[in-house]
Amino acid sequence: MTAASLLDRLRAHPELAFEEHQASALAADRLAAWGYEVQRGLGGTGVVGTLHLIFQAAEENEGGARRMIEDGLFERFPCDAVFALHNAQQVAVITVGAVQAGEVYNIVSEQAVLKIGVRAQIERRLPVFVRAQADSYGLRCAVDYRQQYPVLVSHAEETAFARRVAVDLLGADKVRERVSTMGSEDFACMLQAVPGASGRA
Numbered sequence: 001m002t003a004a005s006l007l008d009r010l011r012a013h014p015e016l017a018f019e020e021h022q023a024s025a026l027a028a029d030r031l032a033a034w035g036y037e038v039q040r041g042l043g044g045t046g047v048v049g050t051l052h053l054i055f056q057a058a059e060e061n062e063g064g065a066r067r068m069i070e071d072g073l074f075e076r077f078p079c080d081a082v083f084a085l086h087n088a089q090q091v092a093v094i095t096v097g098a099v100q101a102g103e104v105y106n107i108v109s110e111q112a113v114l115k116i117g118v119r120a121q122i123e124r125r126l127p128v129f130v131r132a133q134a135d136s137y138g139l140r141c142a143v144d145y146r147q148q149y150p151v152l153v154s155h156a157e158e159t160a161f162a163r164r165v166a167v168d169l170l171g172a173d174k175v176r177e178r179v180s181t182m183g184s185e186d187f188a189c190m191l192q193a194v195p196g197a198s199g200r201a
Contacts, residue, residue: 006030017062018044027055039076043068052077056186063148065189074193081158082196084187094118152188154197162197 006026013022024045028038036049046057046068054073058064095117102109118126127143134141166175178200187198 017058017064020045020057024055024057042073042076043071046071046073048073048077052079054082054190058186063186063189065186069189069193073190079194081155081161082187082190082194083158083162084190084196084198086198086200149186150188150192152185152198153191155191155195158195159197162199166199 009026010023015021015023024040024047027047028040031038031047031049031053036051036053038050039048042048043057043064044067046064047053047055054068054077056064057068096114097117098115099112100115101112126145130141130143163175163177190196191198
């Protein structure tokens with residue numbers, strides 16, 4: 001099974017956070033077939049191999065990295081460095097996840113609550129933007145910004161190592177330096193515990 005077909009199979013069967021039983025079983029079974037010692041169930045549905053290939057549980061918005069660390073990830077599987085590879089994505093994504101306003105269909109509510117998810121580190125700019133929008137309509141607003149994950153900061157030595165490996169595997173023409181985006185995501189918790197780097201494919 002190629003890496004591409006593995007990814008296709010995983011994408012064809014999406015699972016909810018901490019319920020990634022098919023994905024977890026597939027990762028564990030493939031690693032075992034390739035000769036790795038496999039530990040299952042870390043942080044719920046996380047999988048770790050002897051090379052310490054970490055398949056993170058609940059990678060999107062549910063704190064799977066933090067839960068795996070709390071469950072003893074780096075005590076049970078000491079690592080000199082950790083590396084993550086993600087599919088390319090936009091620099092910033094803002095998702096309006098919930099709008100709560102009013103109770104009846106024919107009366108305009110005096111207030112509304114918007115719950116949004118932000119996939120970038122913009123905590124200083126977001127309140128300014130929201131207030132400017134409210135002001136433009138003559139409205140008042142309050143912003144309650146809660147950072148779910150720390151800022152993802154790759155370490156210089158590990159980033160240089162990952163770049164050398166990528167150049168060796170893919171060729172220099174296929175490897176690009178990225179401008180820091182101050183992205184915020186779950187893998188940042190691992191980088192706070194162990195040096196490492198994150199890249200995009």
